[in-house]
Amino acid sequence: MITYKYDFVPAGEQALHIVFPEQVDVSENQLIQELAQQLQNTFGYEITDIVPAYRTLTISFDIRKTTYYEFSSKLKGFLAQYVPDTKNEHTRTFEIPVCYDSEFGIDLEDVAAFGNLSVTELIKLHSANKYFIYMMGFLPGFTFMGNVPDQIAMPRLSVPRASIAPGSVAIAGKQAGMYPVDSPGGWRILGRTPITLYTPENPLPPFQAGDWIKFRQIDRAEYAAIKELAAHSEYQLKIISE
Amino acid sequence: MPNIEIINSGLATTIQDLGRIGHQAKGIPVSGAVDQYSHRLANILVNNPEKSATLEFSLLGPTIKFNVETFIAITGGKSEPVLNDSSISLNTTYPVKKGDLLTFRPMKSGRFGYIAFAGNGLQVKPILDSQSTNTRLSLGGYYGRSLIKGDCLTINDCYQMPSLANRSLSLNEEPIGNSFRFIRGPQWDLFSESAQQLFMTGPFTISSEADRMGFRLDGPILEIPQKNMLSEGAVLGNIQITRSGQPIALLADRQTAGGYPVIATIIGADLSKFVQFASSCPLVFEQVSLKEATAALRSQYQFLNTLADSIYQKRYQYPIGPTRKASSKIAETILNS
Incomplete structure (x- = not known):
């Protein structure tokens, strides 16, 4: 029931x-x-x-x-x-590599200040959490995830940016998301993933609503290496639990 | 390979079908023809399945050179097509042969035109079961973009068209009136009574911000609900009210989800008339029941079915044919003898 x-x-x-x-x-x-x-x-x-x-x-x-x-x-x-499946055995957790370099994470300083944290502590907090995908949309592969820890749940910008780079990993209040394509947006950007979230040839994202996402911090070198693999569709997204 | 060549692109000319259906849960917009009714009608006229890819253009049609023998039909806004220096009619099937040139004068009224090609339409690779183009996402169609001069699109040769002589419709010149029927939207009750009244009184006009994604409407500014809402699935014809109190009607390229309250949904049967409606004319919205909306859309489908059937039934009536291959062969023989 x-x-x-x-x-x-x-x-x-x-x-x-x-x-x-x-x-x-x-x-x-x-x-x-x-x-x-x-x-x-x-x-x-x-x-x-x-x-x-x-x-x-x-x-x-x-x-x-x-x-x-x-x-x-x-x-x-x-x-x-209807009898719901209360065990939820089919949940998957995807590991998404994220580079929190200051060039990518343009709002790291502001969000850290909002949470009274150092940037290192902020990154640790953001990547330690597991995020649930509540829904996908408005764009192909855009994830509406939650929940961002209260301490760093900084509201979105009052004036959205005209352009946000694909792969940007961002938060808006308690929501977390990833931008699959270049688009305008007001979310606070903490880093960037090198994986390809959208291509016109293969537009479906690998994950779906109901899955979990865990971010793993990577450095610039690993970012470049994964990006190279992803560009040739050779990067295998890691599923850490199923 | 038989093809058509784009000599002049026209405006926002893209390949469209009935959309990329069933992938909105992953954020993939539906897309497809903005005026589905005209798209379907064009396909019926050339004996295609309803889903076959047509060319959609906006205000000005493309110039096309045919390197193929087939049949075409043009529907939608009043686009004034010209085939090799002779004006041709809308909603009518015409044979075309190699070397023919199709041009357009700017539309006299309406916004979107459709060209259907016999032999199952334009042949581009489907992505997620659809050939429709979404230019914002570079998705589908011809390299995910609007057509440009020099593009060559593959289509099939087609030599026969049953009951060709009966494939001409004298449809009502234009749909009558400036009233568009709607049913209450999911958030209707969140709006104040005065906002509801104002929405029904209008009048509104379609603003210059009108494209395949949606039409913003100018007119009275509606008081918006205080309450914020969580994003939910967006549906074709939904009228959202933005934070500034302006209505937006969501169309083919709409995003899959939205967070603005939806005051109304334009009924499916009136969407074709709506997307072709002139910017200069005031329009009003008229509330109807879900029952009426259902009946109206079903009768529109019924009309198209009856039309397809009646054309098919006439295939053995005089004049039979022409089976084009034979007639062109005969003409050739006479010429050469």
Whole structure:
């Protein structure tokens, strides 16, 4: 049985949100990720797309095959019977190498000052934590992760930067993220990963919402070496637990 | 290889289909034709599956030289196409042969035009099951970009077009009225009653910030909800209200998720009319039920199905053919004799 309250909200005549309690919570989000998979398996015929987010599951369906009323009542029936997988055995943790060189981590000093820490302590704190991917989007491979330790949870810039380099590893309040492509943004940038997060030839990222991310500090030499490998698609992302 | 050559790019000419469906969970935008209805219609006219890749252009069409024998159909905004010095009609199938030149005058009205090519459309390698282009991400289509002078795109030769004589539609000149139907958005209730009223009173105009991602609307500024919201999946036709109180309608290249409250969703059946609507005209939004929205979109699909069926049914009616290969061979023989 699903212990969270949930509701159905139309998002168009061909889409609905299943809305769960408004919170940023790993267990709730793990249920949403699990449901995304199960609903896709069960209702793949009607579903055209399914997007798990923090507290919502957005399901698009084909109006030629079903309607909002018919489909939401099917979903209600399914969810009423649903037994969640409480063990969460399928969680993976990816290790992402990050170079915290001051050239890359342009906000290191500011965030360290915010947390009353030295830059070394800040890096240690940031890389010691494990981050859960709540959702992916707005760009291909952009990760909305949490939770950043309170001490360094510095709010985003009031005026976003026009351009942020691909691979930038950043925080915004309690959120953590990585920029897959050059884009504008107001997050605080702590470092850069040499791995390729997006290419037009192979646009899918290696990880998905529901996975965990752990950062490993690397120096400039290792950054260059991994970048070279990644450029030839020869770098194997390490999964530290499965 | 049979192909078409781009002699002049036109404006924002890209390869599009029905989009990269099913990968938004990983942040991949859907893309595809902004005006799906016109894209589908163009494909029906040349006997293609609905998903075949068409050329989409904005305001000014490309100049194309054909190194191929096939059939084409042009739909969407009133683009005034010219085939070898003769004006041709929209929503009509025409045979083209090697050496033919297609040009366009600037659109008289509308924004997006579509050119469909018989024989399953433009042949570019699909990425994640779609040939559509997203230029911001350099993804899909022809090297992930808009077409430029000198590009050569592979298409298939196609010699036969059943019921060619019946592939001409006299559709309503233009969809009537300046009203667009919407259903309440997921965050409708977060807005004050006066903001809701103002949204329905309008009027709005489509601003100059209007592209494949979305159209920003000028008009009354809406009071925004105090409450912040967590990002959630964004849906085609959603109207977000930005922090400055300005509405943005989300279209084909929209980002997969958004954190602005969504006051309304334009109904699918009115999207084609919306994306072709002129900047200079005021528009208003009219609330309808989910039931009406569903019925309207279904009847639009039904119209296209009926159209495809009725064209197919006429394949044995006079005039039959022409089966092009034969007719061109005969013409050649006569010329050479």
